[in-house]
Amino acid sequence: MVYGFTTIYWRDMIRFVRFKTLLLSSLLQPALWLAFFGIAMSSSFDKLMAGVPVPPGMHAVGYLTFMAAGIIAMTTLFTSLFGGIVILFDKNWGLMREILASPMNRNHIIFGIALSGVTKSFIQVIIIMVFGILIGAAFFAGFGALQVVIGVLGVLAFVGIFALGFLFLSAGIAVSMESPEGLQGIMTLLTMPIFFASNALYPVDSFPEILKTLSIYNPMTLMINGIRYFAIGPDFLALGKYYTYTPGDIVLSFFGLVLFAAITFLFAWWRFRKAVVT
Amino acid sequence: MAGTPVSGGQPIIEVKNLEHSYGDFKAVDGISFAVKEGEIFSFLGPNGAGKSTAINILITLLSLQKGEASVAGFDVTKDPQKVRESIGVVFQDITLDRDMTVQEILEFHGRLYNMPREERKKRIDELLRLVQLEAKKDERTKNLSGGMKRRLEIARGLMTRPKVLFLDEPTLGLDPQTRMRMWDYIKGVNKEGTTIFLTTHYMDEADQLSDRISIIDHGRIITSGTSYGLKNTLGQDLIYLETSDNEAAIRILQGLPSIRNVKSKTKGFVLMVNEDGTKVLPVIIDTLRDKGIELSTINLKKPSMDDVFVFYTGKEFRDEPEGKPGYLTMRPGGH
Numbered sequence: 001m002v003y004g005f006t007t008i009y010w011r012d013m014i015r016f017v018r019f020k021t022l023l024l025s026s027l028l029q030p031a032l033w034l035a036f037f038g039i040a041m042s043s044s045f046d047k048l049m050a051g052v053p054v055p056p057g058m059h060a061v062g063y064l065t066f067m068a069a070g071i072i073a074m075t076t077l078f079t080s081l082f083g084g085i086v087i088l089f090d091k092n093w094g095l096m097r098e099i100l101a102s103p104m105n106r107n108h109i110i111f112g113i114a115l116s117g118v119t120k121s122f123i124q125v126i127i128i129m130v131f132g133i134l135i136g137a138a139f140f141a142g143f144g145a146l147q148v149v150i151g152v153l154g155v156l157a158f159v160g161i162f163a164l165g166f167l168f169l170s171a172g173i174a175v176s177m178e179s180p181e182g183l184q185g186i187m188t189l190l191t192m193p194i195f196f197a198s199n200a201l202y203p204v205d206s207f208p209e210i211l212k213t214l215s216i217y218n219p220m221t222l223m224i225n226g227i228r229y230f231a232i233g234p235d236f237l238a239l240g241k242y243y244t245y246t247p248g249d250i251v252l253s254f255f256g257l258v259l260f261a262a263i264t265f266l267f268a269w270w271r272f273r274k275a276v277v278t
Numbered sequence: 279m280a281g282t283p284v285s286g287g288q289p290i291i292e293v294k295n296l297e298h299s300y301g302d303f304k305a306v307d308g309i310s311f312a313v314k315e316g317e318i319f320s321f322l323g324p325n326g327a328g329k330s331t332a333i334n335i336l337i338t339l340l341s342l343q344k345g346e347a348s349v350a351g352f353d354v355t356k357d358p359q360k361v362r363e364s365i366g367v368v369f370q371d372i373t374l375d376r377d378m379t380v381q382e383i384l385e386f387h388g389r390l391y392n393m394p395r396e397e398r399k400k401r402i403d404e405l406l407r408l409v410q411l412e413a414k415k416d417e418r419t420k421n422l423s424g425g426m427k428r429r430l431e432i433a434r435g436l437m438t439r440p441k442v443l444f445l446d447e448p449t450l451g452l453d454p455q456t457r458m459r460m461w462d463y464i465k466g467v468n469k470e471g472t473t474i475f476l477t478t479h480y481m482d483e484a485d486q487l488s489d490r491i492s493i494i495d496h497g498r499i500i501t502s503g504t505s506y507g508l509k510n511t512l513g514q515d516l517i518y519l520e521t522s523d524n525e526a527a528i529r530i531l532q533g534l535p536s537i538r539n540v541k542s543k544t545k546g547f548v549l550m551v552n553e554d555g556t557k558v559l560p561v562i563i564d565t566l567r568d569k570g571i572e573l574s575t576i577n578l579k580k581p582s583m584d585d586v587f588v589f590y591t592g593k594e595f596r597d598e599p600e601g602k603p604g605y606l607t608m609r610p611g612g613h
Binding site: 099 | 341
């Protein structure tokens with residue numbers, strides 16, 4: 001029973017590759033964000049910032065590079081929040097009964113779905129990074145081979161732990177809901193504040209105090225800190241603001257995400273324990 | 279027969295005073311029964327009688343509210359894990375992932391139960407042969423016919439060689455031919471040693487398949503027994519008569535020693551007779567003629583499961599045309 005979650009994972013991945021439209025759109029969507037929103041925004045922002053002198057010795061990055069990290073985060077957020085929806089469908093179509101009447105521990109459903117969600121996010125994130133670099137995002141610029149490997153692994157580690165947190169949350173909500181419409185509503189409601197109250201698209205420093213505090217502790221911000229640290233570097237200048245991350249900051253951000261994932265797992269565990277599916 | 283001890287084989291399912299409510303509604307109202315190892319046992323009852331609730335408690339999908347229940351020697355509350363390891367389930371509605379292939383459905387199931395890879399492979403081939411779906415191995419389930427889907431589900435239920443196979447309305451919505459084939463599969467599976475617990479609202483299904491039947495209605499077990507035994511309580515034969523004076527006719531016939539019971543119907547009445555009806559009928563006709571009562575309709579038949587059901591629950595099971603002979607619309611002892 002130790003590997004029960006691999007069964008759930010296996011089935012979810014079969015479905016992922018089998019639904020060609022879903023597969024293609026989920027791979028194309030992040031690239032399109034980057035291509036349209038990214039290029040449009042970066043050409044205006046970079047024009048605005050063109051007059052601002054870069055202090056000597058500072059590593060300035062364009063807006064595309066800055067927001068590419070945000071697009072990675074956004075894609076991961078969306079994919080993870082909707083990752084649990086299969087649980088709701090299984091429940092409504094009666095398929096969940098087969099699993100619940102089997103000897104497999106219920107936690108493995110949560111783990112299996114989470115693992116397949118993380119896999120999907122990894123695939124998407126790698127596509128965004130490759131595509132981003134192709135259209136001019138300065139990811140891993142000037143890194144040595146080893147640094148690139150560490151950088152990629154670092155980004156994936158942050159993406160992974162963040163995705164787990166939201167997949168657990170999504171699974172817990174999905175198993176408690178009756179209709180896909182209701183789930184969609186809740187997820188949309190969650191996405192908005194999480195995405196915009198973060199440093200995905202702009203610096204949070206000039207936010208009003210309350211929003212700023214919220215943004216600093218937002219898991220989204222914690223993840224983006226990690227992505228920028230590993231993909232751009234420990235210090236850089238973007239949108240006229242100087243960013244600098246110490247390894248301590250990054251470890252702290254990571255543990256913040258671990259804590260978040262632990263809490264959402266407990267939530268999912270509790271919801272699954274309560275779930276009655278007949 | 280609530281609480282009747284089981285003779286013969288060991289009880290593999292034991293239920294005592296089981297109750298289950300949804301809010302104020304009591305879906306299962308204090309039922310007790312035992313299923314012997316190796317038998318086919320049926321719950322026969324109309325929709326909403328509490329059959330599925332009872333089955334859901336036994337397969338551990340619903341938690342037990344009141345009473346006791348054990349399956350394969352394990353208590354459903356204390357040892358649900360062990361219960362789950364011992365059973366197979368075929369649910370009432372089709373529960374197949376439309377986008378997985380026949381092979382994948384079985385593979386998934388085997389993995390859920392932690393079967394080793396080699397055994398899974400062997401078992402899948404074996405079962406596909408049993409339910410004649412070898413040619414459909416790589417077909418997605420959405421492309422299968424209703425009967426094929428049901429066969430696949432039965433194969434899935436058997437994948438792990440369960441001690442008890444639960445079948446909730448296994449032939450619901452299937453055409454008559456497919457149903458008969460399904461019964462053959464179920465009998466075959468039972469012969470190989472799997473105990474079968476079946477719920478159905480089809481009289482003929484309970485009649486043809488089961489070793490023992492419990493008739494369940496409004497969450498209670500009304501009566502239990504073998505198909506033969508249950509039918510026998512209604513006498514050897516049923517005779518339906520319409521006469522010029524039904525009341526007088528009933529009064530006269532009740533005195534005859536071979537008449538066990540009489541039930542009034544809208545246009546006529548039904549006699550339950552202890553002897554061979556073909557022998558009793560001439561006597562009845564002569565007796566009534568002697569008293570000047572004219573007979574307009576006569577019908578003789580063997581009691582069916584439908585008759586048993588109607589006799590015990592006091593209601594027609596399905597919508598029947600008015601005055602169709604052989605149906606007993608009054609409760610025993612009532613009028």
